[in-house]
Structure formats: C-alpha cells, structure tokens
Amino acid sequence: MRVFLLLAFVVLQVSGTAFGADVPRKSPEFAILPPGGRQYLLSQYRGDVVALEFAFTTCPHCQHSARLLSQFKKDYGAKGFQPLIVAFNPMAGMLVPEFVSMTGADFPVGASPRETVLQYLGVPDNLRLVVPQMVLIDRNGNIRYQSPADGSDKFFDERVLRTRIEELLKERAGAVRPVSSKRK
DSSP: OHHHHHHHHHHHHHHHHHTOSOSSEEOOOOEEBOTTSOOEEGGGGBTBEEEEEEEOTTOHHHHHHHHHHHHHHHHHGGGTEEEEEEEOSTTHHHHHHHHHHHHTOOSOEEEOOHHHHHHHHTOOTTSOOOSOEEEEEOTTSEEEEEOOTTOOTTTTOHHHHHHHHHHHHHSOTTOOOOOBOOOO
C-alpha cells in the first residue's frame, strides 16, 4: 500500500510540473532581444492583452503560429492586442531575421536564452518541452493562459485562441482578478 501511495504521489508531482506553473499568476518581467536593436521589455505592453510565444525559428508549427499572430494583430491590434515572439533555439539571435521574413511577423520578435525562457514558464530544465509555447497576459500583467509544456493542439487552435483573446480584450485594465503567486 505504501508503494502505491508513493507511486501515486510521484505521478501527481511529475504530471503537475509537466504543465508548467499555475495560472492565473503575475507575469514576471521579461526582456526580448531583437537582432541589432534595443531590447523590448514585457512591461512596456502593460495595458495591452499580450500573446507571448516562445518558439524555435526552424519549427514549422512555430512559423504557423507566428502567421496566426500576425493575423490576430491585424484583427485586434486597434483594440489593444500585442503579440510578441521569443526564439530560444540554438543560434536564435542569428536566425530571427529569416524567421521574420519567412513568417511576415509585423511585431517584435527577438531571442532569449533557453534557461530564461524555462524560468519564465515555470518549467524545469530537464522536462521535455514542446514548441511553440505561449502565454496570454491580461491588461493588468497577469498570465491567464499558458500552453502545456508537453504541447497541445487545442491550445493553438485558431478558434480557441481567438475566443481567449477576445475574452481578455473585453476586460478593462484595473479590473480585479484573482492571481495566484504559487509556482511549481
């Protein structure tokens, strides 16, 4: 019986960390380093609804997601929606210009070290991480949605993302929402 309980505890702990940190939670500051330019700080976009994608520049799913974010920027930018992409694959800083050219991303795209990305997402460095990863941040700087570390086609479904973005755009800045400060 003890072995079963211990095994159940371990499974619950592993499955909990496989999905990243709790949401909602306050978004920590994050710096995006574009090639040859000034860094963008996530805090610059406070008051906007932000989709922050963490991608590999060579990943076809990440490229598709970038194109989708460009469309969302056209559809919702005037309402306060801001997409951002952070590449964190090896040599990402050198590959970002080609990624931007290939995807047509018309919003800030830059790079960051893998360790910084994992820390932001609340994911241990020994966990298998599927890309792209994304968080949706409300106007008050709270992470309200986060894709699971092990991936989710449903999270990146256009209709699901649109619904979530529209929901966040309807909320006004300063509205009180419960925010968890717990991190796994």
